[in-house]
Amino acid sequence: MKKIGIIGYGWLGSRIGERFSGNFEIFTTTTSPQKLQDIRSKGIHADLACFSEEKNEFPELWNNVPELDILIITVPFSERRSSKKILEKKLSDLFSFTGKFEKQVFFMSTTSVYPDEPGLFTEEMQPAENVFVENKVKEAFPQVNILRLGGLMGDSRLLKNFNISDLSGVVNHIHYKDIAEVILKMIEKNIKEELYNVVAPLHPSKQQVLAAQNNQEIEGIKQSDDKRIISSEKLISELEYTFIYPDPEHFHEDRNINLL
Structure with missing residues (x-):
């Protein structure tokens, strides 16, 4: 059984872990001492590790890293909310924690790296080398797969x-179940050094999504002419991936998936 490390067992990390738990041995980190026992009670190896400007709590080197086959980093690094100085310190702490890791790595980035303006945005329009955090991660892990996630949705997060x-x-939203399945697909294919927008391929208006979630029918729904659309065509084409939730209007529906 392959061993996966998930750095950051928050809202997204925990859902990825739940999807993977039957197929992989999972090692993870949490910022909360109170959550350690709950995570461990699920058969997951958990350690305390916090990377933030307020505090840093982690071993100098995560001793589980040499055992891992795959590393998934879900710790957020917001260039809009933090200065470069803070981000550099946070990244330095992360790289000290992981040490050198040459196997498959996944880094959860964000579609906020694209301009906040109308247009159709694809990966080649914003190379990772032009994005401060992504470039630093690539320097540390040249083999990294960078996944630019749309707005995270699913469960009560609607x-x-x-x-x-x-x-x-x-x-430009994405259901967490599709994030997990995309990672699984990439693990199966042993993909490295890729950059993908992970966003549902359909882009209804907010009004349409709200009407669907509130079980309402609204006449005369309009979409803005100034659309900012993040394209997932590269992911769909190269991975031959079919989304579980292609349409954000249906994110509130429960769609089960077949486990590997």
Whole structure:
């Protein structure tokens, strides 16, 4: 059984771990001492590790790394919310924690690296080398797969539970189940050094998504003419991937998947 390390067992990391738990031995980290026992009770190896500007709590080197076959990094690194100085320190701490790792690596990035303006955005329009955090990660792990995630959705995390503006604007969202399946597909194919936008291929307006989630029928729904669309065509084509949730209007529906 392959061993996977998930650095960051928060909202996304825990859901990836739940999907993988029957097929891999999982090693993970959490920022919360209170969560350690709960995670361990599920048969997952867990250690305390916190990477933030407020505090750093982690062993100098994660002693599980040499055992791992795959490393998944879900710790957020927001260039919009943090200065480069803070990000450099946080990244340095992360690389010290992992040490040298030459096997398959996945880094969860974000589609916020693209301009906040109308247009159709593809991976080649914004190479990882032009994005500060992504470039630093590539320098540490040349083999890394960078996944630029759309707005994270699924379970109770639905658009209707957020304060929404500009209802005519289109969404660039992704269901967490598709994130896990994309990673599994890439593990199966032993893919390295790739950059993918991981976003549902359909882009309804916020008003359409809210109407579907609230079981409402609304006449005269309009989409803004100024659409900002993040394309997932490269992922679909190269991985031959079929989304479980291609349409954000149906993210609130429970769609089970067949385990490997």
